[in-house]
Amino acid sequence: MSKHEFSFNNMNPGATVLQRLDPMVIEKPRNPIHVHTYGGETPFFRGLTEGKLMATKCMNAKCDPAGQEGDYFLPPRVYCPDCLEKMEWVDITELARATAKVHTHITVEHPGAFNQVPMPCELISVEIEGVATVIMSQLTGGKGEIGMKIEPIFNTAKPSFTILDLAWKPRS
Amino acid sequence: MIKFTERNLATPKQMRPVYLVAFGQSDYRKRYPEKKTEELCIEAFRMMALDNKLKVDGIQELKGYIHSCYYGHFADHFGDQLLGEALIHDRLGLDPMGNVGIKSGGATGGSTLWMAANAVASGYSDSVLCMGWERMDEVDTWTGNHYISTAADKDYETELGHIYTGYYALMAQRYWKTFGQSSPAFRRTMSKIAVKNHGYAVSNPYAQAPARITVEDVEKSPIVADPLRFYDACLMSVGAASVLLCDEETAYKLTDDPIRFYITAGSHTLRAADRRHMEIPLLPNEKDNDEIKKTYAGLYGDSNIERYPGFTGFLAARMAAYYAYNMTGIVDPCTDLDLVELHDAFTISDIQTYEDIGLRPYGQGPDYVESGDAYLIDPATGKRGRLPSNLSGGLIGCMHSVGATGIMQVGEIFWQLQNRWAEFHEPEHRWTRWGKEKPADFENLQVPDAKRGLAISHAGVGSHVTCSVLMRPESVIKK
Ligand SMILES: [Zn+2]
Numbered sequence: 001m002s003k004h005e006f007s008f009n010n011m012n013p014g015a016t017v018l019q020r021l022d023p024m025v026i027e028k029p030r031n032p033i034h035v036h037t038y039g040g041e042t043p044f045f046r047g048l049t050e051g052k053l054m055a056t057k058c059m060n061a062k063c064d065p066a067g068q069e070g071d072y073f074l075p076p077r078v079y080c081p082d083c084l085e086k087m088e089w090v091d092i093t094e095l096a097r098a099t100a101k102v103h104t105h106i107t108v109e110h111p112g113a114f115n116q117v118p119m120p121c122e123l124i125s126v127e128i129e130g131v132a133t134v135i136m137s138q139l140t141g142g143k144g145e146i147g148m149k150i151e152p153i154f155n156t157a158k159p160s161f162t163i164l165d166l167a168w169k170p171r172s
Numbered sequence: 173m174i175k176f177t178e179r180n181l182a183t184p185k186q187m188r189p190v191y192l193v194a195f196g197q198s199d200y201r202k203r204y205p206e207k208k209t210e211e212l213c214i215e216a217f218r219m220m221a222l223d224n225k226l227k228v229d230g231i232q233e234l235k236g237y238i239h240s241c242y243y244g245h246f247a248d249h250f251g252d253q254l255l256g257e258a259l260i261h262d263r264l265g266l267d268p269m270g271n272v273g274i275k276s277g278g279a280t281g282g283s284t285l286w287m288a289a290n291a292v293a294s295g296y297s298d299s300v301l302c303m304g305w306e307r308m309d310e311v312d313t314w315t316g317n318h319y320i321s322t323a324a325d326k327d328y329e330t331e332l333g334h335i336y337t338g339y340y341a342l343m344a345q346r347y348w349k350t351f352g353q354s355s356p357a358f359r360r361t362m363s364k365i366a367v368k369n370h371g372y373a374v375s376n377p378y379a380q381a382p383a384r385i386t387v388e389d390v391e392k393s394p395i396v397a398d399p400l401r402f403y404d405a406c407l408m409s410v411g412a413a414s415v416l417l418c419d420e421e422t423a424y425k426l427t428d429d430p431i432r433f434y435i436t437a438g439s440h441t442l443r444a445a446d447r448r449h450m451e452i453p454l455l456p457n458e459k460d461n462d463e464i465k466k467t468y469a470g471l472y473g474d475s476n477i478e479r480y481p482g483f484t485g486f487l488a489a490r491m492a493a494y495y496a497y498n499m500t501g502i503v504d505p506c507t508d509l510d511l512v513e514l515h516d517a518f519t520i521s522d523i524q525t526y527e528d529i530g531l532r533p534y535g536q537g538p539d540y541v542e543s544g545d546a547y548l549i550d551p552a553t554g555k556r557g558r559l560p561s562n563l564s565g566g567l568i569g570c571m572h573s574v575g576a577t578g579i580m581q582v583g584e585i586f587w588q589l590q591n592r593w594a595e596f597h598e599p600e601h602r603w604t605r606w607g608k609e610k611p612a613d614f615e616n617l618q619v620p621d622a623k624r625g626l627a628i629s630h631a632g633v634g635s636h637v638t639c640s641v642l643m644r645p646e647s648v649i650k651k
Contacts (some may be wrong), residue, residue: 066173067448075328104346106397112317112334132448162331
């Protein structure tokens, strides 16, 4: 298989089923597979599998940042949203361990189809000192509260290779 | 993200005036197996062409005016049809006129109007068709929720529950805790919005969810994502809406009563996560107002308790209103306007929007409802409200047939400003047309002497927002 060919062998044959005669309504099942790349954001997702929280930072001395709060971007961006220069990767695991807090939180009881997170699930947005952004994630082992001190935990044992490899727990 | 310059903030221009000439719509339903999407679109078009007292002899003469077409349709995967706009265009028999499909999530209807109006304003076309639709009933509700959740960032958000309500609720919770102090009074205001909008839907023959409910019903309904309950959320719908926009000369050729139309747009990041703290762009009614600056300093300044716009406001809505008020000469929306149709995706985002568009200062949104301003007649006092909101029933009571929503809102205001609301909602045949019975408690919701209105169309957790302003030609503020 060459570098740019992917396999799509799991297509459902898509057989139709008659559901109603008048008006005529048919059922059309399908189950396509998508092959998706993390591209330049790979260090973030690989970092999660290695127990590291990787953010990006603009190192362009001439950059005039539009925001007023912090230098690090998490979710990371390959390019700076202000000057569009390539950003540098920085490991902020320890910073997150020391300063992360719950910015807002909710409990999800009814997920959409294809959800993999055990329910009910605590969704949180995470504030970290020096980070310009407030990443969405999940809280385990407790109910969220605004201002609650938390620390990151990583699913390194059996990674899903998705954002679900990152979660947070209350910090003692 | 942009650091504002004067060029960024320049007041948008229409090179010539744009007019709304006609509006038509289908009815809206959760599931609509009786009709294909094409049929619903043609029904909306026929109503637009035949029921608006246009000075043409039937459909084909009207088609002779249409120079380009703008179609709003949010979700190809819901309808399972790419290039659906080509299919609709063909069924309308408008080939070979130029057409384009426009999509911007929940704001698709508004964005479609934006493109259509700009085509007229620029001089490209004298007369354009602007139509939107959605078909959300081919999948079950939970697959539907998954589909909608793919309008979040699929790598960083969608995996977290596949449920958009959750992503909204994160903002709602922050607003609720910051400005509502989680208080029962604030919860009550949210409930009143659901009661109001379902109640107005009772008198709307096109509406999907008319209901006389109480605050208690809302507060007893199941929690979807705390603090949002079942009745706090908008509908999923099938249906179509259609308007005709023209330049001045063509507008008066087609009708004796065209309505002036303006529209602007703003945006913000797809992920609420990426919204960095910034200064608040002030609206005309907030300028030179020391009190407001002091209020905002407490909320967002150096001693801030909140980021701006952070999770509590929608910068896209603030930007759209900023452009629209400066474009049209609106200073105080509560004084200068007679009615609004807001994007009540959720009761709480409705409240947040009151603040973004300057109906109340940030942090004081609930007062717009509590003061009675948001009602045609305030049920608590029996007095006329200053600026009734969502007399159609909005997204909570009427529909959220996504591509059609922004167009429906503008169309309902159009009929109000023409003083023809009753003609389209009251007669028995408007109800039997959709197999419905006119309710015994039908109310006339025509706003007396309505001259100006505004509609907000909103996407994502605030990724796109358009602000439409409609004015009777003799009531235009900026000549
Ligand atoms: Zn930069």
